[in-house]
Amino acid sequence: MAPIPHQLPDIDVRFKLGCSLAYQVKAPTTFIFNVEVAHLKSLSIASEILTFAPDIDRRVYVTPDMKNRYIGLNVVPGPLSLEYNAEVELTVHRADPATINETPVSELPLDILPFLLPSRFVSSDRLAAFAQAEFGHLPKGHRRVNDICTWINEHIAYQRGASDGETTAHETLLKRAGVCRDFAHLGTAFCRALGIPARFVSAYAYGLVPADFHAVFEAYLDGRWWLFDATRQAHLDGLVRIGVGRDAAEIAFCTPYGEMEPTDMQIRIERADGGPEPTERTVDAISTEEPAPHAGAV
Amino acid sequence: MAPIPHQLPDIDVRFKLGCSLAYQVKAPTTFIFNVEVAHLKSLSIASEILTFAPDIDRRVYVTPDMKNRYIGLNVVPGPLSLEYNAEVELTVHRADPATINETPVSELPLDILPFLLPSRFVSSDRLAAFAQAEFGHLPKGHRRVNDICTWINEHIAYQRGASDGETTAHETLLKRAGVCRDFAHLGTAFCRALGIPARFVSAYAYGLVPADFHAVFEAYLDGRWWLFDATRQAHLDGLVRIGVGRDAAEIAFCTPYGEMEPTDMQIRIERADGGPEPTERTVDAISTEEPAPHAGAV
Amino acid sequence: MAPIPHQLPDIDVRFKLGCSLAYQVKAPTTFIFNVEVAHLKSLSIASEILTFAPDIDRRVYVTPDMKNRYIGLNVVPGPLSLEYNAEVELTVHRADPATINETPVSELPLDILPFLLPSRFVSSDRLAAFAQAEFGHLPKGHRRVNDICTWINEHIAYQRGASDGETTAHETLLKRAGVCRDFAHLGTAFCRALGIPARFVSAYAYGLVPADFHAVFEAYLDGRWWLFDATRQAHLDGLVRIGVGRDAAEIAFCTPYGEMEPTDMQIRIERADGGPEPTERTVDAISTEEPAPHAGAV
Amino acid sequence: MAPIPHQLPDIDVRFKLGCSLAYQVKAPTTFIFNVEVAHLKSLSIASEILTFAPDIDRRVYVTPDMKNRYIGLNVVPGPLSLEYNAEVELTVHRADPATINETPVSELPLDILPFLLPSRFVSSDRLAAFAQAEFGHLPKGHRRVNDICTWINEHIAYQRGASDGETTAHETLLKRAGVCRDFAHLGTAFCRALGIPARFVSAYAYGLVPADFHAVFEAYLDGRWWLFDATRQAHLDGLVRIGVGRDAAEIAFCTPYGEMEPTDMQIRIERADGGPEPTERTVDAISTEEPAPHAGAV
Structure with a gap:
C-alpha cells in the first residue's frame, strides 16, 4: 500500500445552513427529498429541524453505505412547503496535495471498484479515448484530477439553461456548456475513464454566489475520497455534504x-463561529470523510 | 399494504453447474470475476470449487446488499484459466401471477426506490413517453410486466452481433435487435419508466440452448422481486442467480x-436430482429470493 | 414501367395568402428567407408583393432543381419586418390512391435516388430495422405511405415544445411527441428506410388551425411526387408549396x-374564389407538381 | 468582393488511375457506382474505359451542379466485377495561402449557403460551441482551415475499424479515432460551424499508401473551393476528384x-508523364475547380 499522504492539521468550522422549498401539488405526488446533511463522523450536527407544511407523515431512510438521508412523503393536491435548518460542525481533513498518489486498479479495494463503472449521466465508457488522449500522459495523483478540473473549467462555459435533467457527460463535452451538475458529471467521467474511482456529491456550499445546492465530485486517491469542484465556484473547505452517489440521479x-x-x-449557509469570511479558494486537498472501512473486502 | 399474492407450493430443484473460462493475458491485468452463484437463502450450495491456473492469490468481496460475489485477481502476462463447478439446491417460490399486483410508488419501501432511477444501460428516462404510450393503459400487475416481455419478444429480434458493450436500452428499441443483455435492459427500462422498480440479473439458465451466461430481469411487485425473461429462451424455474444490479455494468x-x-x-448446467428434462416454459410467477427486509426504512 | 395511376379531374383553387414577420436585430445579421410560394407550373401566381421595412437591398436565388426561392438580406441592428402577400391559383392533380404503386429501386430514375439517402434530420439509416419491422410487410403503394402516416398520427403526440431545432427523426420516435416538422421528418425517414424516395415540404396550409407555416412530406410513387401530411391537420388540396428539400435544414x-x-x-391563407370552406380532409391522392423531367438520366 | 488571392502558376500533371471492384451478388441488387473521375474543366480525360463482367445494361447520370457521374446497374445473383481505367490531365490551380481570406456570410453567394447547413454525417449544429471555442479566435482565412486540419490530425487517431457507415462527426470527436471519411466529416463540420461553407470530396489520391479511395474536403474561401486533407496522408496536388457532396452519403x-x-x-493511381515521385506534402493552397458560376444568383 502506498504511504499515507502528508496530513495537515484538521480545521473545524461551524455553519448554519438550510433551505426553504415550496411546491404546488396538482395531483397526488410522492416526494423523495434529500436535503439533510449526511450522517458522517466528520460532520457533527449540533441542531437540526425539518418541517413540512402541511405537517404530513414522513418516512425516513438512511442508506447503509453512504449515509445519505432520504425523506418520503405522499402529498395530496395543494401547496407544500419544506423548511430545513441545521447548525453543524465540520471537521475538514486536509493533506498536502503533492503527497497524494493514485491507487493502481490492482490495489483498489473491491468495494471501491463500482465507482469505476459508467452510470446514467457519467458516460465514462464513451469518453475513454478522449480522457486517455487529453489526460493519459499527465503526472498521476491528486494533481492529475486537479488538472482535469482546470481543463473542464477552461473548456466548459458555466451557463444556466445549457443542459437539462437528461444531459450526459459526453453531451456536456460537445456542448461546451453546463451547470455545476454537468461539471461534476464530466469530472467524474474523466476520472473513471482513467481508472480513478469517482463519485458525485451534492452539498451546501459556503461562498457559492448565488447560494444554491451545489454539485461537486470526489475521487478516490491513496485510500480516501478527496473533494474536487470543477466549477471553481465554491470553497472546498466549506462544502457540507448532503448526498453522494454514482451520479445526479441518485441524490437529487x-x-x-x-x-x-x-x-x-x-x-x-453561513459561518456560525464568527470565523472570517472566505477570501480565496483553498489549494489544499480536502477530504470530508473518514477512510472507508472496506469491511467486506479481504 | 396489498394482500399477499396467492402462493403455490415451492419447488426444490438440484443443479450441477459451472463454467470454464480462458484468457491470454498480454499486459498486467486486474480481473474481476462474478461467476459464482449468489449467496441467497433460497439457494443452498451443496458443494462448490473455484480454481485458477496458474493458482494466483485472489481477493473476494460479497456485496452487503445483493450478496453478489466478486473475485479479484492481478494477473501477469501469459495464459489464465478459471474453472468453476458447483452443486446447488434451488428453492423456487411460486405464486399465481393473476394475484400479483403492482405496488404504487406511494407504498414502495424507500430502499427500493433506487431501482426506479435510470442507469447507464437502462435509459428509462428517455423511454418514459414510449413506455407510457405502449403500456400505460394495460391492466396493472404481474401480467403487465409479462405483456412487456411479450412485446419485446415480438418487436426485438434476437441477433448476435447486433449490439456491443455500449448499447443502451433506447438504442436496442431503435435497432429492433439485440441479445439477452439488451432484452433485459429494455424490459428493465420499460418497467422503471412505468414506476415499477426493476433490476438486471445474470444467471445460469437451465434449458438455454446453447448454454451461456444468461441475462434476465426482476420487477418488484407486491413486496417481492419476480423474475422475467423477455427472450423467452430459458425456464424461469431453472434460473440460478449469479448477480443482480442496476444493469449489466455492475455484474459483468x-x-x-x-x-x-x-x-x-x-x-x-444440468439437473443433479434425476428430475425430468425441461419440456416447456413455466407460466407461474417465479421469485427466487426471500422478501427484502427493508431494515433501513421506518 | 408501371401503368399510369388513374387520374381524377384536376381541381383549380384560388388562394390569398401571405405572412408578416418581425425581428429585433441585435448585431449585423444576414437573413435568408424562404417564404414565397415556389415557382411551379401547377402554381400560377396572379399577384405577389414582398416588402421589407426598412427597405433593404435584397439578393434573390431560385434553386435550379426545386424552384425554391430564397431572399438574402444583410441587416444592421434595429427592427426588421417582412410583409408578403400573394394571390395564387393552384391546380391540384388528383388520382385514385388505390391505383398508385411503388416504384422498385431498380426502376427509379437516378436523379431521384438521392431522396433515399439519410439527411441531417431524417435518420433513415438508423430507422431501417424499425421501419422494416413495422411497415415492411404492408401492401405496397400509396396506401403504405398512408399507413405510415396513420401510424405516426396514432403513435406520436402533437405537442409544442417537445422538440427543438436539432431534433432528429429517431429522437421523435423515442419521445413520441413533436410538431409538424417532426411528423414530416419521421414520415420521410420511414419512407426512405423502405426504399421509397421522400422529401420534406414547407407550405401555406389552408384549413390549418391555428394558421402557421406547415411541414408535410412527399413520397415518390409511380413517377410522381405525392403529398402526405402525417399530422392530418391540413387539407392536402389546400397545401401551397413554399419549398422542398432533403429536410427542414434546407427550407427553413x-x-x-x-x-x-x-x-x-x-x-x-384563405380562399379567393368564393369556394366553400373546407369541411373534411380529402382522401384522394394529391400531387401538386408535374412529373419530374429526369433530363439528366438516360 | 474581396481581392483575388495571389495566384501561383498552374501545374499540369498526368495520371493513370482506376479501380477493380468485385462482388458476389446474393439477391437481385441495384448498384449505384460513383468511381469515374468528375467532369471538370480542370480535369481533362485523355482516355477512359469502364467495363462490367457480366456486361450488363447500365444507366448513367451526371449531376447538373457537381458533375458527379453515377452508373446504375440492376444485377441478378452471381459474381459482378467492375474495371475502370483512365488517363487524365489535371490542372492544379494554386495560390499563396497567406492571401486567401474567408468570405463573410453577408457576401457569400446564395447558392453556396447550403454548404453551411448540417447534413447526415456533418453535425455542424451540434458542434457549434465546440468549434467556436477551439477555433473561433484564430486568424481567419485559409490558415484557419489549415489549423483545423492540424488540430484534427493531432487529436484524432487514424484507426481502421474505429467507425462504421453510421458514424457522425460529433461521434468521431468523442471517439478520437476514425478513418479518412471521418476526418473529412469532422473538418467539414468545424468549417460549417464557423460560417465557412464546406463540402465532402472523394478522390483518387496520388501518394496515398496503401492506395484506396480517399476522402478529403473543400472549404469555400475568397470565391473558390480549396482542398484540405485532415489526414495529411495524400498530396493535395495529386487529388483527382470523383465526387463532391454534402457528406459521404451522397458520393459513396x-x-x-x-x-x-x-x-x-x-x-x-500513378504518374503518366514521367514526372517525379512525390517527396513531400505541398504547402500551397490547391483548388482543383474553376470558380463556381453562381448563375442563379443575382
Whole structure:
C-alpha cells in the first residue's frame, strides 16, 4: 500500500445552513427529498429541524453505505412547503496535495471498484479515448484530477439553461456548456475513464454566489475520497455534504412521482463561529470523510 | 399494504453447474470475476470449487446488499484459466401471477426506490413517453410486466452481433435487435419508466440452448422481486442467480482492467436430482429470493 | 414501367395568402428567407408583393432543381419586418390512391435516388430495422405511405415544445411527441428506410388551425411526387408549396446568421374564389407538381 | 468582393488511375457506382474505359451542379466485377495561402449557403460551441482551415475499424479515432460551424499508401473551393476528384440496394508523364475547380 499522504492539521468550522422549498401539488405526488446533511463522523450536527407544511407523515431512510438521508412523503393536491435548518460542525481533513498518489486498479479495494463503472449521466465508457488522449500522459495523483478540473473549467462555459435533467457527460463535452451538475458529471467521467474511482456529491456550499445546492465530485486517491469542484465556484473547505452517489440521479434534492410545480427555492449557509469570511479558494486537498472501512473486502 | 399474492407450493430443484473460462493475458491485468452463484437463502450450495491456473492469490468481496460475489485477481502476462463447478439446491417460490399486483410508488419501501432511477444501460428516462404510450393503459400487475416481455419478444429480434458493450436500452428499441443483455435492459427500462422498480440479473439458465451466461430481469411487485425473461429462451424455474444490479455494468461475469483476449468460454448446467428434462416454459410467477427486509426504512 | 395511376379531374383553387414577420436585430445579421410560394407550373401566381421595412437591398436565388426561392438580406441592428402577400391559383392533380404503386429501386430514375439517402434530420439509416419491422410487410403503394402516416398520427403526440431545432427523426420516435416538422421528418425517414424516395415540404396550409407555416412530406410513387401530411391537420388540396428539400435544414422560412430575436409572426391563407370552406380532409391522392423531367438520366 | 488571392502558376500533371471492384451478388441488387473521375474543366480525360463482367445494361447520370457521374446497374445473383481505367490531365490551380481570406456570410453567394447547413454525417449544429471555442479566435482565412486540419490530425487517431457507415462527426470527436471519411466529416463540420461553407470530396489520391479511395474536403474561401486533407496522408496536388457532396452519403463509391458481398477491391493511381515521385506534402493552397458560376444568383 502506498504511504499515507502528508496530513495537515484538521480545521473545524461551524455553519448554519438550510433551505426553504415550496411546491404546488396538482395531483397526488410522492416526494423523495434529500436535503439533510449526511450522517458522517466528520460532520457533527449540533441542531437540526425539518418541517413540512402541511405537517404530513414522513418516512425516513438512511442508506447503509453512504449515509445519505432520504425523506418520503405522499402529498395530496395543494401547496407544500419544506423548511430545513441545521447548525453543524465540520471537521475538514486536509493533506498536502503533492503527497497524494493514485491507487493502481490492482490495489483498489473491491468495494471501491463500482465507482469505476459508467452510470446514467457519467458516460465514462464513451469518453475513454478522449480522457486517455487529453489526460493519459499527465503526472498521476491528486494533481492529475486537479488538472482535469482546470481543463473542464477552461473548456466548459458555466451557463444556466445549457443542459437539462437528461444531459450526459459526453453531451456536456460537445456542448461546451453546463451547470455545476454537468461539471461534476464530466469530472467524474474523466476520472473513471482513467481508472480513478469517482463519485458525485451534492452539498451546501459556503461562498457559492448565488447560494444554491451545489454539485461537486470526489475521487478516490491513496485510500480516501478527496473533494474536487470543477466549477471553481465554491470553497472546498466549506462544502457540507448532503448526498453522494454514482451520479445526479441518485441524490437529487427532490425526486417527485406525480404532478407538481416548484414555486420557491432558497438555500442558505453561513459561518456560525464568527470565523472570517472566505477570501480565496483553498489549494489544499480536502477530504470530508473518514477512510472507508472496506469491511467486506479481504 | 396489498394482500399477499396467492402462493403455490415451492419447488426444490438440484443443479450441477459451472463454467470454464480462458484468457491470454498480454499486459498486467486486474480481473474481476462474478461467476459464482449468489449467496441467497433460497439457494443452498451443496458443494462448490473455484480454481485458477496458474493458482494466483485472489481477493473476494460479497456485496452487503445483493450478496453478489466478486473475485479479484492481478494477473501477469501469459495464459489464465478459471474453472468453476458447483452443486446447488434451488428453492423456487411460486405464486399465481393473476394475484400479483403492482405496488404504487406511494407504498414502495424507500430502499427500493433506487431501482426506479435510470442507469447507464437502462435509459428509462428517455423511454418514459414510449413506455407510457405502449403500456400505460394495460391492466396493472404481474401480467403487465409479462405483456412487456411479450412485446419485446415480438418487436426485438434476437441477433448476435447486433449490439456491443455500449448499447443502451433506447438504442436496442431503435435497432429492433439485440441479445439477452439488451432484452433485459429494455424490459428493465420499460418497467422503471412505468414506476415499477426493476433490476438486471445474470444467471445460469437451465434449458438455454446453447448454454451461456444468461441475462434476465426482476420487477418488484407486491413486496417481492419476480423474475422475467423477455427472450423467452430459458425456464424461469431453472434460473440460478449469479448477480443482480442496476444493469449489466455492475455484474459483468468478467471485468478486465488491462490487456487480454478471451480464448475459451464454456458454461454448463444440468439437473443433479434425476428430475425430468425441461419440456416447456413455466407460466407461474417465479421469485427466487426471500422478501427484502427493508431494515433501513421506518 | 408501371401503368399510369388513374387520374381524377384536376381541381383549380384560388388562394390569398401571405405572412408578416418581425425581428429585433441585435448585431449585423444576414437573413435568408424562404417564404414565397415556389415557382411551379401547377402554381400560377396572379399577384405577389414582398416588402421589407426598412427597405433593404435584397439578393434573390431560385434553386435550379426545386424552384425554391430564397431572399438574402444583410441587416444592421434595429427592427426588421417582412410583409408578403400573394394571390395564387393552384391546380391540384388528383388520382385514385388505390391505383398508385411503388416504384422498385431498380426502376427509379437516378436523379431521384438521392431522396433515399439519410439527411441531417431524417435518420433513415438508423430507422431501417424499425421501419422494416413495422411497415415492411404492408401492401405496397400509396396506401403504405398512408399507413405510415396513420401510424405516426396514432403513435406520436402533437405537442409544442417537445422538440427543438436539432431534433432528429429517431429522437421523435423515442419521445413520441413533436410538431409538424417532426411528423414530416419521421414520415420521410420511414419512407426512405423502405426504399421509397421522400422529401420534406414547407407550405401555406389552408384549413390549418391555428394558421402557421406547415411541414408535410412527399413520397415518390409511380413517377410522381405525392403529398402526405402525417399530422392530418391540413387539407392536402389546400397545401401551397413554399419549398422542398432533403429536410427542414434546407427550407427553413428564416435562417439568420447573426444575432436577432423574432418579435412577431403571422401566417394567413384563405380562399379567393368564393369556394366553400373546407369541411373534411380529402382522401384522394394529391400531387401538386408535374412529373419530374429526369433530363439528366438516360 | 474581396481581392483575388495571389495566384501561383498552374501545374499540369498526368495520371493513370482506376479501380477493380468485385462482388458476389446474393439477391437481385441495384448498384449505384460513383468511381469515374468528375467532369471538370480542370480535369481533362485523355482516355477512359469502364467495363462490367457480366456486361450488363447500365444507366448513367451526371449531376447538373457537381458533375458527379453515377452508373446504375440492376444485377441478378452471381459474381459482378467492375474495371475502370483512365488517363487524365489535371490542372492544379494554386495560390499563396497567406492571401486567401474567408468570405463573410453577408457576401457569400446564395447558392453556396447550403454548404453551411448540417447534413447526415456533418453535425455542424451540434458542434457549434465546440468549434467556436477551439477555433473561433484564430486568424481567419485559409490558415484557419489549415489549423483545423492540424488540430484534427493531432487529436484524432487514424484507426481502421474505429467507425462504421453510421458514424457522425460529433461521434468521431468523442471517439478520437476514425478513418479518412471521418476526418473529412469532422473538418467539414468545424468549417460549417464557423460560417465557412464546406463540402465532402472523394478522390483518387496520388501518394496515398496503401492506395484506396480517399476522402478529403473543400472549404469555400475568397470565391473558390480549396482542398484540405485532415489526414495529411495524400498530396493535395495529386487529388483527382470523383465526387463532391454534402457528406459521404451522397458520393459513396458503391451504394447497393439488395444483397451482396464485396469480394475484391483495388485502387490505383500513378504518374503518366514521367514526372517525379512525390517527396513531400505541398504547402500551397490547391483548388482543383474553376470558380463556381453562381448563375442563379443575382
